[in-house]
Amino acid sequence: MLFNSLQFLLFFPMVCIIYYAIGGTRWRNAFLLVASYFFYMSWKPVYALLILASTIVTYLGGLSLDKCGNQKRKKLLLATSIVINIGLLVVFKYHGMINDTVSAFLGAAGLHWQLPNLDLLLPVGISFYTFQAVGYTVDVYRGTVKAERNFVSYAVFVSFFPQLVAGPIERASNLLPQFKEKHIFRYHDTTEGLRQMLWGYFMKLCVADVLAEYVNAVYNNPTQHNGTSMLIATVLFAFQIYCDFGGYSNIAIGAARIMGFRLMDNFRTPYLSTNIGEFWKRWHISLSSWFKDYVYIPLGGSRTGKWRHVGNLMVTFLVSGLWHGANWTFLVWGFLHGIYQVAAVIWRRLSIKHSGKRLINRLIGIVVCFLMVDFAWIFFRANTLNDAFCIVAKIFTALDKPYINISSLSVGCASLCLLMAKDLSDTFGWKIHALHSSNIGVRYVSFILLVCYILLFGSLNGGQFIYFQF
Numbered sequence: 001m002l003f004n005s006l007q008f009l010l011f012f013p014m015v016c017i018i019y020y021a022i023g024g025t026r027w028r029n030a031f032l033l034v035a036s037y038f039f040y041m042s043w044k045p046v047y048a049l050l051i052l053a054s055t056i057v058t059y060l061g062g063l064s065l066d067k068c069g070n071q072k073r074k075k076l077l078l079a080t081s082i083v084i085n086i087g088l089l090v091v092f093k094y095h096g097m098i099n100d101t102v103s104a105f106l107g108a109a110g111l112h113w114q115l116p117n118l119d120l121l122l123p124v125g126i127s128f129y130t131f132q133a134v135g136y137t138v139d140v141y142r143g144t145v146k147a148e149r150n151f152v153s154y155a156v157f158v159s160f161f162p163q164l165v166a167g168p169i170e171r172a173s174n175l176l177p178q179f180k181e182k183h184i185f186r187y188h189d190t191t192e193g194l195r196q197m198l199w200g201y202f203m204k205l206c207v208a209d210v211l212a213e214y215v216n217a218v219y220n221n222p223t224q225h226n227g228t229s230m231l232i233a234t235v236l237f238a239f240q241i242y243c244d245f246g247g248y249s250n251i252a253i254g255a256a257r258i259m260g261f262r263l264m265d266n267f268r269t270p271y272l273s274t275n276i277g278e279f280w281k282r283w284h285i286s287l288s289s290w291f292k293d294y295v296y297i298p299l300g301g302s303r304t305g306k307w308r309h310v311g312n313l314m315v316t317f318l319v320s321g322l323w324h325g326a327n328w329t330f331l332v333w334g335f336l337h338g339i340y341q342v343a344a345v346i347w348r349r350l351s352i353k354h355s356g357k358r359l360i361n362r363l364i365g366i367v368v369c370f371l372m373v374d375f376a377w378i379f380f381r382a383n384t385l386n387d388a389f390c391i392v393a394k395i396f397t398a399l400d401k402p403y404i405n406i407s408s409l410s411v412g413c414a415s416l417c418l419l420m421a422k423d424l425s426d427t428f429g430w431k432i433h434a435l436h437s438s439n440i441g442v443r444y445v446s447f448i449l450l451v452c453y454i455l456l457f458g459s460l461n462g463g464q465f466i467y468f469q470f
Helices: 006-021 025-041 045-067 071-093 095-109 127-141 151-159 172-180 189-217 227-258 276-282 283-297 306-324 330-351 360-381 385-397 406-428 440-457
Strands: none
Touching: 006 025, 025 045, 025 151, 025 172, 045 071, 045 127, 045 151, 071 095, 071 127, 095 227, 127 172, 127 283, 151 172, 151 306, 189 227, 189 406, 189 440, 227 360, 227 385, 276 283, 276 330, 276 360, 283 306, 306 330, 330 360, 330 385, 360 385, 406 440
């Protein structure tokens, strides 16, 4: 069930009405669990068994860790839980990539043998709920959270439908206690949630899905387009993926807030970052902080020698690239961001100081950071490495009259201007907040105009969210 589908627009209000009509957190949690599994099973019912398996393994693992006093046994329990969960992820997500890689190496050695092809469909959201469940287990092992004894509360924590299939990847310390609270209907939470959902729909339908028409036409046929078209498509893809995933996050956070839950922010105007380190504090915050806390810091972080520090950064970003998909293009994307981070560390250690006015430095930093991020997006979006190298080569050597799609470019760019106006307002404190105006008339008129704009200019064909494939 997609957020941008008629089914969800009928499903969500019904869930909210029934949720608030039920008395007591015990029955509410049971209802949310049923609603969440129903939401997920609308894609492929049998894959709900994977969520259930991950839930049972980590629930029992948490209880065992909480009772165990032997440190060696605790490490064994933790490793077992992680291996089972990551093992399921590897089987369903990376089997094809492993198969192709092994076959290629054996073929180079003159051996023609292939692993059995399981032909498995990637379960929607498996990377997200797996990481959320694994994070809980690690937190219990570390003692930062207590093991949850109520199975229903824990099961709904893993499967909470607003953030189930594409995050934010929540921490047990933030979300799990909220299922023990009695949430009452609050007008302020409802209006704020609706505003955030509406802005999410604008980002998805009026920016991401509209720009996708041009981006897909160019990136799916790289041999048919010149460098100028590639350059335009690459810049537009940066905003497509931001608005696609940022739109989903806003809808998820807004939907949860209407029911009284507070999810963590996932995006904070990332393309106005002045450096790569700042970018990763603003982009997909729940995942970047997850990798920091559960991969980078356990490896030693920056508390090691300089070469070990470099290695920790590279490993973290390579794993991040691999998390996004079973394709070498994602590994190259992660490798590039690892290189960017290493370069940033070297830059800071050299203590190079900027000269000139602070605003100019900030603007230069924003432009340079965006160009670096956008270059890496080429490998993220390209279907194959060969396509990616072809696109890079054309951008630098084959500039010519571009392919123009008036409908997608005109509407997409107009919507993009509205988006950037809001992001600039939020970043620089210009206080242009029509949807949050203190004047009730301005608020309602702005709300109605935005709804009309979405209905008139948005792409209402129910396009799938990009991050569902991860």
